[in-house]
Amino acid sequence: MKKTMTIKRFLFMALVLSLVNSVTGVSAIVVDFDDLNYDMHLSGTEYAGLTWETGNIGYKNNQGYWKVPSSFNSYPQSQPYNAINAWGCTHLGISFPTEVDVLGAYFAAQGANDSWTTGIQVHGYRGGLEVVATPWFDDIDTHPDWFAMNLNNVDRIVIESIPVDQGGGWYGMDDLTYIPEPTTLLLFGLGTLVLLRKHRL
Numbered sequence: 129m130k131k132t133m134t135i136k137r138f139l140f141m142a143l144v145l146s147l148v149n150s151v152t153g154v155s156a157i158v159v160d161f162d163d164l165n166y167d168m169h170l171s172g173t174e175y176a177g178l179t180w181e182t183g184n185i186g187y188k189n190n191q192g193y194w195k196v197p198s199s200f201n202s203y204p205q206s207q208p209y210n211a212i213n214a215w216g217c218t219h220l221g222i223s224f225p226t227e228v229d230v231l232g233a234y235f236a237a238q239g240a241n242d243s244w245t246t247g248i249q250v251h252g253y254r255g256g257l258e259v260v261a262t263p264w265f266d267d268i269d270t271h272p273d274w275f276a277m278n279l280n281n282v283d284r285i286v287i288e289s290i291p292v293d294q295g296g297g298w299y300g301m302d303d304l305t306y307i308p309e310p311t312t313l314l315l316f317g318l319g320t321l322v323l324l325r326k327h328r329l
């Protein structure tokens with residue numbers, strides 16, 4: 129009995145602490161791809177707790193998807209890896225498990241200089257509807273630069289690129305940075321609390 133009480137108290141305190149943290153200071157999450165390997169497919173995986181979607185049809189009617197490229201002509205911000213839109217597909221999404229604020233990511237060229245895109249725009253979705261979009265970002269070259277997206281309260285983003293070569297417009301993305309939206313976390317935490325109380329844990 130006493131042991132059960134201790135466990136209950138521990139769980140409760142852990143919950144309260146996580147709630148407090150979610151309200152007062154949620155730290156940014158950076159997805160850097162550096163724990164992966166060359167030529168890995170990301171689409172269809174839940175890497176870093178996110179859903180890496182399949183894209184549209186890119187270069188020469190090939191199915192687009194997220195991948196870690198080979199080392200050839202790729203320009204990561206954090207070494208050694210980044211992620212690219214395979215076949216240069218021009219619409220490629222990432223889904224988040226809760227609402228998030230997407231701060232941005234580093235973007236660079238990928239491949240030969242007649243195949244990387246001349247610009248990207250990122251669309252933000254919530255509950256299946258597009259709710260916000262960034263301006264176009266055209267600093268796509270062999271030096272990765274930060275694209276401040278500032279897409280708040282979204283649960284999905286789709287990166288659109290301008291096609292430059294037979295339906296393809298390649299880019300490399302690195303250090304995707306987002307913050308779980310505090311209200312969502314708080315509601316999730318409160319829901320858990322209610323459930324725990326119902327089950328008299």
Ligand SMILES: [Ca+2]
Nearest residue numbers: 160204206209
């Ligand atoms: Ca990296």
Ligand SMILES: [Ca+2]
Nearest residue numbers: 267269271273
């Ligand atoms: Ca640049």
